[in-house]
Amino acid sequence: MSQRIKIAQKDGKVSVEERTSAASIFERSVPGRTGFSLPAESADTAKKVDDAIPARFRRKSRAALPEVGELDVVRHFTHLSTRTLGVDTTFYPLGSCTMKYNPKINEDIAALPGNCHVHPHQPADTMQGLLKVYHDTAEILGKLTGLPGVSLQPAAGAHGEFTALLVMKAYFESRGEAHRNEVIIPDTAHGTNPASALRCGLEAVNIQSDSRGRVNIEELKSRLGPNTACMMITNPNTLGLFEDQIHEVAELIHAAGALIYLDGANFNAIVGRVRPADFGADMMHINVHKTFSIPHGGGGPGAGPICVRDFLAPFLPAPHIKFDGTSYSFDHNCPQSIGKVRSYFGNVNNVMRTYVYLRQLGEEGVRQIASYAVLNANYLLSLLAGAYDVPFGRRCMHEFVINATRQKNQGARAMDIAKKILDYGFHPPTTYFPLIVPEALMIEPTETESKETLELFAAAMLEIARLSAEDSSQVTAAPQSTPVTRMDELAAARQPVLSWPDSK
Amino acid sequence: MPVPPDVRFLKSHEWARKDGDLIAVGVSDYAIDQLNKEIVFLELPPVGRNVSVGAVFGVIEAVKAASDLYSPVAGKVVEVNESLPDNPTLLADDPYGAGWMIKVAPSSPADMDALLSVADYQKFCETEAHH
Numbered sequence: 001m002s003q004r005i006k007i008a009q010k011d012g013k014v015s016v017e018e019r020t021s022a023a024s025i026f027e028r029s030v031p032g033r034t035g036f037s038l039p040a041e042s043a044d045t046a047k048k049v050d051d052a053i054p055a056r057f058r059r060k061s062r063a064a065l066p067e068v069g070e071l072d073v074v075r076h077f078t079h080l081s082t083r084t085l086g087v088d089t090t091f092y093p094l095g096s097c098t099m100k101y102n103p104k105i106n107e108d109i110a111a112l113p114g115n116c117h118v119h120p121h122q123p124a125d126t127m128q129g130l131l132k133v134y135h136d137t138a139e140i141l142g143k144l145t146g147l148p149g150v151s152l153q154p155a156a157g158a159h160g161e162f163t164a165l166l167v168m169k170a171y172f173e174s175r176g177e178a179h180r181n182e183v184i185i186p187d188t189a190h191g192t193n194p195a196s197a198l199r200c201g202l203e204a205v206n207i208q209s210d211s212r213g214r215v216n217i218e219e220l221k222s223r224l225g226p227n228t229a230c231m232m233i234t235n236p237n238t239l240g241l242f243e244d245q246i247h248e249v250a251e252l253i254h255a256a257g258a259l260i261y262l263d264g265a266n267f268n269a270i271v272g273r274v275r276p277a278d279f280g281a282d283m284m285h286i287n288v289h290k291t292f293s294i295p296h297g298g299g300g301p302g303a304g305p306i307c308v309r310d311f312l313a314p315f316l317p318a319p320h321i322k323f324d325g326t327s328y329s330f331d332h333n334c335p336q337s338i339g340k341v342r343s344y345f346g347n348v349n350n351v352m353r354t355y356v357y358l359r360q361l362g363e364e365g366v367r368q369i370a371s372y373a374v375l376n377a378n379y380l381l382s383l384l385a386g387a388y389d390v391p392f393g394r395r396c397m398h399e400f401v402i403n404a405t406r407q408k409n410q411g412a413r414a415m416d417i418a419k420k421i422l423d424y425g426f427h428p429p430t431t432y433f434p435l436i437v438p439e440a441l442m443i444e445p446t447e448t449e450s451k452e453t454l455e456l457f458a459a460a461m462l463e464i465a466r467l468s469a470e471d472s473s474q475v476t477a478a479p480q481s482t483p484v485t486r487m488d489e490l491a492a493a494r495q496p497v498l499s500w501p502d503s504k
Numbered sequence: 505m506p507v508p509p510d511v512r513f514l515k516s517h518e519w520a521r522k523d524g525d526l527i528a529v530g531v532s533d534y535a536i537d538q539l540n541k542e543i544v545f546l547e548l549p550p551v552g553r554n555v556s557v558g559a560v561f562g563v564i565e566a567v568k569a570a571s572d573l574y575s576p577v578a579g580k581v582v583e584v585n586e587s588l589p590d591n592p593t594l595l596a597d598d599p600y601g602a603g604w605m606i607k608v609a610p611s612s613p614a615d616m617d618a619l620l621s622v623a624d625y626q627k628f629c630e631t632e633a634h635h
Contacts (some may be wrong), residue, residue, distance in 0.1 A: 245601050413540060415568070432568045438538060438633050489567045493544040 068200025095442025160285025197420025250280025
């Protein structure tokens with residue numbers, strides 16, 4: 001609590017007063033204070049700077065930056081880190097995002113000098129260990145997906161989608177079918193799917209779900225045609241439901257000469273149990289932060305490996321990693337490759353973390369990821385299904401969606417419920433996604449949470465449902481126990497204050 | 505909220521209403537309510553743009569989500585409610601009046617006949633809410 005106490009000295013007296021918020025780093029600023037000392041600037045250096053940066057590009061006035069010492073900076077950021085929530089501090093059931101615990105041993109191994117001090121320009125024969133990790137990780141991913149062509153280059157899941165669609169385009173071009181430019185995408189899809197398609201110069205064709213929350217087969221049939229390039233499908237989908245007609249979907253797509261792209265975002269629900277190639281997937285990405293274990297990016301650095309069928313493999317990003325039985329090398333001779341999508345070999349540390357995670361668990365352990373992810377979600381669903389409406393039944397895969405219209409009619413919207421959850425010390429679930437469920441709360445407990453944690457969270461959710469029914473103002477005022485209470489999100493979006501001087 | 509009886513709807517929640525020879529277009533109070541009435545940003549087409557039935561004519565963005573706006577009728581945009589992007593509260597306060605978005609000179613006035621009546625639209629919203 002010390003950050004909330006202000007000790008002020010005035011007229012020789014010391015007073016202690018509670019503050020509403022801690023001092024920002026700007027308030028800690030003292031003119032002239034610095035956290036570093038540099039050698040005095042020589043005439044020679046000044047001239048070099050002048051030569052390097054023409055006068056018209058130089059600032060006329062000093063930047064309004066805080067003037068602080070190193071300790072001030074450390075305290076500022078350490079303090080901020082205590083005012084947030086993360087999976088290392090609390091349960092974080094953010095549906096679709098799979099906020100699971102990342103074992104720390106992955107960090108230890110990834111930090112070893114043989115991994116993190118390798119230079120990308122080193123000759124291949126001086127980094128055989130790293131190349132073996134790459135080779136073996138690709139092999140394991142190929143086995144788990146049934147799709148043997150693997151690229152570890154893409155830097156994130158959406159980057160993987162983009163890369164795989166480029167691979168697909170190159171494949172169709174090689175067959176004289178460059179006219180195929182339509183990508184069929186269900187309305188439950190992640191927004192990255194249409195974005196990736198458009199970014200590749202393809203056209204997104206949206207189809208609606210049926211009343212069971214699955215692909216509407218009749219609508220799919222009506223949208224298939226000679227220009228269909230692929231269908232991007234998430235399985236299990238974002239409603240936490242297994243697409244039980246996936247064989248029929250794949251048959252229809254393949255009969256039209258198109259391909260199946262599996263959005264691997266929910267692979268953690270089936271990994272080790274189902275190989276996507278067996279239900280018809282021709283290519284997919286894996287969000288290794290969700291299915292396996294790397295830190296969540298918030299934009300990066302991440303990893304989104306892609307796995308494809310043999311006939312697509314020649315088009316994968318270059319270089320490919322080759323093993324001749326004794327040593328590993330880079331194969332730059334890939335004439336059909338789409339080229340590079342990321343400098344060097346992707347985010348090496350994340351490949352290492354993935355490898356360590358997979359080797360720690362082994363084959364049987366990987367099978368248990370899916371078992372526990374599904375068991376935990378179903379247990380939590382069963383605890384909440386009475387107090388909240390669940391539109392797609394009482395069985396789910398690794399996540400489920402609540403429709404909080406009942407609570408909204410009492411006065412507490414899904415967003416209010418999410419804010420209230422903060423008062424119980426949990427991170428809220430995803431709100432208002434997928435878009436086809438009104439007042440959606442999308443809950444994904446993940447496989448790493450204990451039964452006790454799930455029960456505590458359920459108790460909080462049941463209490464919120466009770467408060468909503470009793471007097472919804474007890475919910476809509478939330479959060480009240482957090483460092484920052486209810487924010488005006490509308491004003492923040494319409495009139496953002498983006499720099500310190502503007503906020504004064 | 506009472507809805508004027510001559511308003512017609514798309515299932516994607518845009519409305520159309522005859523206004524002399526023109527057709528005014530906006531979005532329903534149900535849709536604005538679904539967006540928690542927190543409209544952040546509105547992108548409308550310029551005057552002169554051609555629109556067609558079911559095609560995107562603009563974007564509405566709320567704190568909660570962003571959506572494309574689909575035209576209920578075909579024709580040419582002849583008027584745009586220029587003050588609306590700066591006063592998005594009109595969308596919630598007066599969706600079928602001051603909250604109109606564009607006025608279209610229809611190329612096929614019969615487009616109106618294919619749209620949902622007030623009663624059918626309200627029935628549709630009820631089933632959607634219990635999805």
